[in-house]
Amino acid sequence: MSILKSPLTRKLAAFVALSETDLDILSRFHRSKKTFLPGHEMITEGQAKQTAFILAEGWACSYKILADGGRQIVDVQIPGDFLGLRSVLFRTSDHSVEAVTRLEASVVLAADILDGFGQSPRLATAILWAASRDEAMVVEHLVNLGRRNAEERMGHFLLEIGARLKLVGLGDKLGYDCPLTQYHLADVLGLTAVHVNRVLRNLREDGLVTFQKGRVTFDDFERLKEFSGFDIDYLDHDGPLLH
């Protein structure tokens, strides 16, 4: 795959005009690609010397396990996302990452990332932007859990994933293919699987959004946005800020 077609390149190019040097560094990041099967634990909470990955194809999720065995999914990762960027900088990883589908990802070494930063502060800034955007999403998930009801949470989450997929050329305003199960949704939204079922039925019956057979269909995109309090600004999609 040409580096120009990498979803990460596509995402970073939304923020900075990438130079030849930047593309060379990004190519180095993509050197070692591997395939992982669904359910494979790619990063383990609490373990040292973790590597980071760049997701090229497929979906993953990052999560934490609680003392009582409960699981809270922190975020879902789609093509173009880093997996475990924090794990590289931290002594031990503060979360686990699991493959949701079969996926393809490049292994990125800490040394390559630090060297790349040294060669291109502009690329470092773009990656800091991508990391900041990930943080902005976690912040929105926090607001979801703290202050939105179950239907609003679900609507907000399905809209966010749609917007993220659109940025890397997957999905559109009509909807997108989504491999997440009701168990994943429950662990993202702090609900039980039974509750997720009821919430999805309510949203469908209200003519807002339908999630069936691995496909999310926005039945009324504008009304769902309003209902969920979804404001796309936090995803910062308005194009390159640094030229």
Added chain:
Amino acid sequence: MSILKSPLTRKLAAFVALSETDLDILSRFHRSKKTFLPGHEMITEGQAKQTAFILAEGWACSYKILADGGRQIVDVQIPGDFLGLRSVLFRTSDHSVEAVTRLEASVVLAADILDGFGQSPRLATAILWAASRDEAMVVEHLVNLGRRNAEERMGHFLLEIGARLKLVGLGDKLGYDCPLTQYHLADVLGLTAVHVNRVLRNLREDGLVTFQKGRVTFDDFERLKEFSGFDIDYLDHDGPLLH
């Protein structure tokens, strides 16, 4: 104030051995210090061209306002923390920041940050580490809201603030001075102020922690840690990883 005594320097020095160049760059970040009164809105959600700040003295909190007027506090900032680092990289700020106490902060320009990154990739990495640590805290707050009960949330939050203060030389295992009101705690933990009151009473009566008259006292630090599921690893306090 000597740059060596700045809480940010102290925090970054926990991660990397700072060179003379790094200290020069950090001095430049601290050039323009200002005082802000309690309640002053330092960063406004949705506004463009925001500056970032480095907090030298006092407390702040970052939050989002919901459509229904409710407020979710995303994080509390203490000396050594950046305020609005994301605001500098993003077109508009995705959150607001308010002074909790009277505070002193240095205004940091985006250009200074980007120049600094160019001159010292090592410092850029240290700042990326600090940003990652902030994200790890937001992740823990998310787990708090999604999967912990009100007493566990409160215990976890009070322990986290204690650990963060200790890193910059404020507070110890016995406790710390805390200017947050019950309204702040309610907006952090997704509770009502009345509920916060009851939760604090329960924790005090169980002999775990007392929060009274602006002072948090750990009555039984070890038992509170166990009760709240607090694992300090996510704060990555084990000393310099990059030498």
